[in-house]
Amino acid sequence: MMVVKIGGSIQKDENDYQLIIEKIRKYAERDKLILVTSAIKGVTNDLIQVAASTEKSVEIASNIYDKHIKLLGKITDGIEFERAFRDISKLADELFRVAWSIRVLGEVTPRTRDYILSFGERMAVITLSSILRSKGIKAWGIPEPPFITDSNFGDSNILIQESEERLKKLLSNVDYNVIVFPGFIGTTWDGKITTLGRGGSDYSATSIAKVLGINKVKLITEVPGIMTGDPRKFQNAKSIQRLSLEEAIELAQLGAKRLHPRTFDPMFNSDITVEVESLYEDGSTVINGECTNEDSVKGVATLDQLKMLSVESTKIVGKIGSASSIMAEARDVGVNLIAISQPASETTINLVVDGNSIKLLTERLNGLKESLIKNIHVEDVSAISVVGCGMRKREISSKLMGIASSYDPIMISRGLSKVSSTFIVDSRNAEELGRELHSEVLKWTR
Template identity: 30%
Template sequence: MAVMKFGGTSVGTAKAMRQAISIVAREEQKAVPLVVLSACSGITNKLVHIADASGRSALDEAMALAGEVRSFHLNLLDELIKGVELKAELAIKIEELASRLELLIKGVDIVGELTERSRDMFCSFGELFSTTVFAAAMKELGHKAVWVDVRTVMITDDNFGFARPLQEVCEERVGRLIKPLLEGGMTVVTQGYIGSTQDGRTTTLGRGGSDFSAALLGSWLNDDAIQIWTDVDGVMTCDPRMVPEARSIRVMTFSEAAELAYLGAKVLHPDTIAPAVQKNIPVYVLNSLHPDAKGTIITNDPQRLSGMSYEGLVKSIAVKKGQCIINVRSNRMFGRHGFMNELFDVFARYGVSVEMIATSEVSVSLTVDDKCFSDELIGALKALGDVDIEHGVSTISVVGDNLRMSRGVAGRIFSALKDVNLRMISQGASEINVGFVVEEPEVVTAVNNLHREFFSGPQNEGIFETPAGSR
């Protein structure tokens, strides 16, 4: 049995939903799946705008956007559902959801304050709309499908905006409420991204949390596989928007995938990997536009990895834009303990996550998201030493098997970058990652040079695959 998660672009139009249903039908021939959906592409962003407009009492703007959300799903319904009675029944459900959204807008407008709890409620509507339409379309096509509100099983803490599931409660409810439906031959359609506190208040797991939802549900059901259906052929050797020759990676380890996710790869949410690792459930990253493409398998299974991975192999190049370098220089560092603790205490106080770090005897260079930069943070750092900042940089990370111990790989990396000005280098903390920082105008040159060095030519056939759409 598999959990099948479909992202926003995979259910964003009537055509995309039909394609997704055909993929589910193919899986049903093997075993009844649990289907987890994101909101239709663009809807969550629109709901965020509705929430923001409500919070600043821009009632007309919020109501107009809500009308667009209603119209989008009614048009989707009209194109997807043919039966008159089912269409009328579903139209009522969509109107009910839209009316609840408008009621929430008016409530926030009257109070004059948008809380994180209210924001979560706004954002939950996208998945409720998409799954309602999808489940009805499956039923009309003759599938034994049942819609389940995930908030009855995904019970979380009350950290609105980034809620964490209550493991034991969730596992018990999944076993009691979802597992019997699957065992009875019903394909369950439910929502990703959202949950509920024990007293029934809607929460969200954070942007990208649908992948996390799918992985959690798969682990609680002890499934054979977790399928993440996107609009690309699995995890790529790098961003195809930067390098058109980017290739699909056939297989990679959980640690490689997690490293890529944290370093900026967009296919996977970082938390997705953890539940799968705990139960050693393989994660398949697949393309709903090209369902016959092999995609990527993420696993620690030695048999699957055998012959598909070898020491020193570069698997992918990850880029994280919008960074800045903060350099701190202080003679207090020399031969004295405790300085690094003081330094990172400053970042902790201001809630800033450090991405990459390099040190010498009297200086520390590190990168943070440029949006986290503030004058207050720099002021606190200046109490420790001289500080200067470099904006407009990106981190580039080369990820692969045991890179730190592989002779010649570092030489190839820096040879490929001989024409690029490296602002910072970080290696050693991870055996599977070599990272460096470049100015943003040089990112495309750096990534293309690295890709040519490690992925051009016929080597590594079977590990990398040309994307289906470019054949």
């Protein structure tokens, strides 16, 4: 058996679905499949607008319904169209009721927002399974959430052991070669729908494999695997043939493929192999195992539009809890700290955050100027990370560190198991440094 995740970016139109049908047909000839589907392209963003735009919520919900029905009308017909039309209409009625409630109440709780977002994947399950059956593939859709999760709405965690009974119950008495589940969503013990965060369908796929003891997972998307760098920034970027688990986690965290950061958690202490491949072109990346002596450096990831906020004061020197007090301010206003540094003198604390968060954090920290902080400085910065098990080898890491040092990095840090190094630099130097590091990485990448 194999788990196959179908990304939302490759579910745009009938041409995409023809390619998906061909790929699934080929896989189903060799294995029974569990398909995990994202919402079709654009629907999750539309549902976010349903939750946010109280005046237009009903209109947007109607457009989502029309999008699915029009797609089904182009690819399916007869009994398959009728069944899918009926089932999607039922879900649409639920969505309309919620949209009307939002319009009346003018507010949305995190729990309601997750419920709204779940409609994208649930409708996609009905759409995809119907399309596959209409093309002669024995497929069955199960639109119910496949997992038990905690109640952290918006970014819930899958409870692997607790989900085993639920998944096996959903699969009992289902005798089909292809079974379609929704990604991205789960349910609490008491039946409240939760979401796993953007990109959660990747996390769903590996978690299903873990729960059911399946060792093959394919993530089908629009790009040919994980690449040595963003091809929009590095024209000579190429697909990486293999990544160790540590390397993949670092690249996922740094946004190389915008994979969910917990995608690879279920792979620990297992024999699961994940392959990321494209629907449209050749090329893929296999992810499994640990670092080997043959591994070198694999890729460069960049994060732009960042801000570094530097807090300076002699009042924080030697004062227990001063750093945690400053970071608690970021936590309390919901600002994620991307990178943190402090010299041994303790006179400065540097916090790197997303550029959209800097105003909120600065305003909050200004409130500590009388008691703890003397000065606050803000700089435009970027993060350039080199990832690969080869970073453990002195001859490689010293070469790359030497290149980065010529750009006067503000901050340097090592990642998980020392398989990455991240350089925080002035944003004006980021593009040139990224290109130089990527060119060097390509010399070692096979």
